[in-house]
Amino acid sequence: MKKLVIISVAVIAVIAFFAFRTVRGPETIEVLPVSAGDKVEVFYFHLTRRCVTCQAVENESRNAIEALYPEQVKKGNVSFTSVNIELEESKAVAERCKVTGQTLLVLSGDVRVDLTDKGFMYATTSPEKLKAEIKKTIDPLLIPVK
Amino acid sequence: MEFLLKILENTQYSALTALVLGLMTAISPCPLATNISAIGFISRDLGDRRRVFLNGLVYTLGRAVTYVGIALIIYFGASQMDISGWFQKWGEKFLGPMLIIIGVFMLDFINLKLPGFGSLTEKIGEKGRRSYLNTLLLGMLFAMAFCPYSAVLYFVMLIPITVASADGLILPVIFAIATGIPVIIFAWFLAYAVGNVGKVYSRIKSFEIWFRRIVAVLFICVGIYYIITVFF
Secondary structure, eight states, X not given: OHHHHHHHHHHHHHHHHHHTTOBOOOOOOOOOOOOTTXXXXXXXXXXXXXXXXXXXXXXXXXXXXXXXXXXXXXXXXXXEEEEETTSGGGHHHHHHHTOOSSEEEEXXXXXXXXXXXXXXXXXXXXXXXXXXXXXXXXXXXHSOOO | OHHHHHHHHXXXXXXXXXXXXXXXXXXXXXXXXXXXXXXXXXXXXXXXXXXHHHHHHHHHHHHHHHHHHHHHHHHTTOOHHHHHHHHHHHTTTTHHHHHHHHHHHHTTSOOOEETTTEEXXXXXXXXXXHHHHHHHHHHHHHHHOOOHHHHIIIIIIIHHHHTTSGGGGGHHHHHHHHHHHHHHHHHHHHHHHHHHHHHHHTOHHHHHHHHHHHHHHHHHHHHHHHHHHHHO
């Protein structure tokens, strides 16, 4: 038994030694300038069966967009759409967005920003952070190129 | 959960990220059901603590095989989107019926004899090398059952840092260990606690048979739970 514990600890130590050499690089979001006419579309793709966090991602994102951009939403320049990816009628929009699973996506012209990880990280515990991420992504897209 | 999220947000080490993602997967409500079944399954040899501990390690190894396997398929060029989409769509759907089938065979009510394979019931319950193989297969199977939340943790958060470099392929192993740790600890604790009681009353053998039946019922109940939540 003791041997077994020692071997397990040794294996974990070796894995940890190699693994900690892999350091995460800085995250980059590619934001290209877009024309003033481009709308900002936010999509939340989900499955038929949804967990608590999955529902929170949709609710918090929708609330954030409605709170941050009420005028643009009214004018139709910024939109939020929730799509059940398992339905037949959603196939076209999923293909257009190049999505196959649960995704929180911001689209505008050539710009495509995937916020899924941020959505699932922040929606239930700190929705204000998700709101800040959405703002950080959408704000530059609303400034027309001179 | 909030504590784990804070670590996730602030760490620069991908290994720590994988560890935290694995723990988050293990304790999130959905995979918890499979983990509870796994605790029952790997504790079925209550009288032998060493075997329970080994079963826990083998179960974790099974999970690692699946996680590394999927990562390798993506690393060598398969479309991450297609694979992620497939598992998100089907991962949970096959789990319910599978759990019920395993549970029914563990109950010993049906004794199916397959030509060349002997009794299937004996194989699921039996001790020895085959028992470890069953545990390994269970780990592999349970790891494939991606729920909506765990699918995001694995495919959206872990896979991108895994496939970024060859070094990263160690990350799914760490992720698997983290998902298996609670199962190993609980199973061992259970075997330790019940094992002592059994020794006092010298009834461990009959208790083991009943415990096995309880585990079988647990499998069937969890299977029914999955079928109800996924299909209805």
